[in-house]
Amino acid sequence: MTIERVLYLLQLASPALPVGAYSYSEGIEALVEMGIISNAQSLQHWLEQELRYGAIRLEAAVMVRTYHAVQNGDIEALSYWNQWLSAARETEELRSSSWQMGRSLIKLLVELQPQVLPLADAVGSCNYAIAFGIAAASWKIEPLSAVILGYLHSWTTNLVTAGVKLIPLGQTAGQQIILNLFSDLTNTATEALTLSDDDLCSCSWGLSLASMAHETQYTRLFRS
Template identity: 70%
Template sequence: MDTIRNSECGIWNSELALLSLLQLASPALPVGAYSYSEGIETLVEWGAIADAQSLQHWLERELHFGAIRIEAAMTIRAYNAVLASNLTNLNYWNSWLSAARETEELRNSSWQMGRSLVRLLLELQPQLESIFNAVGHSVNYAIAFGVAAHCWQISPETAVLGYLHSWATNLVTAGIKLIPLGQTAGQQILINLQAHIVDAAARISVLTDDELSSCSWGLSLASMAHETQYTRLFRS
């Protein structure tokens, strides 16, 4: 097994890095991702998403043009900031992402999942405390994910793939409950999204700071409407 390199978190090899990515991107990770639909609950209520095809189309468009691109790009910037021991930069990108969130629900979900991941990481890797202290109280999930990826020696490009796949899995699961769909239909959507995830990850990995933008007005409208939606199963 080839050793990647030493770090403050220990010596890691490629097989362990893969297992760490699977753990970090797993639906079993206790960060509460299952409680958020990112506007899909509202879109189902409106009839904009009504079947497997429309759910897949929404997720494809989000991968290529939506706010998830910005989140995934932040995992790379967090990773590089920790790699360079530049905690000022890490704090900057965390604040930037907080300001870029379109609605209160989306910001709160990012902060809540971030807090949960930070708490877990500090229990597993207490030496990360100084890093998260530099970021501040409200750590976004994408930032914490990037820090974890660096600590566990997951390459930034692979971390983006894991982040996007985890996001897609959570939202497909939400769609299965809300539309509703069968489990087989959900798995087919995930298979159909694989090429889109790979393509999106490749594009995200080379985004410059000046290219950090998204077309997410549909998500914004759905998220704002969800705040006052009468019947809700999800927190966003």
């Protein structure tokens, strides 16, 4: 990877990217409320299971397909996988957060590089993983394994930050959790590259229940 492409990836995966990721906890707020996540160990365990078996695996694998679709100019595949990912979202909160972040990233990308407008028009209500794949392919970031790691690391950092605020934890504990998850991040990224269409499945009922509980939670800091 050239230095220039490293900079593109850092910008795309940066917490400063104006997509609103900081406002979502993906059910962690509800889990803290219920006492299921109460310390650094339980937060790390939750994120480990999500990386190994949860919906984030699907997002990463679909992002890979998006990257290839953009490279091949396959608008039909791009639209198909965006619709597929929307259908795979089990709750309104999860679907809305994915669409909102995707819409924000696509809007930013169009402003930075107007030539991607046809791709944006093709997908309509764009999921975040789709928008991330479009941006990575448009900016010619490679290798693809680095793109996946950037996506997964950004997801992990956002949820650890949410946990630090909610439990609460110290910043050092949050950084230790991220370090402890490096092997899971690497394994999930490798798996996302090789998953066939028939293997696109997840065990995310825990996330679904947490997300549904969050919809009716009385006091909330986060939108999911």
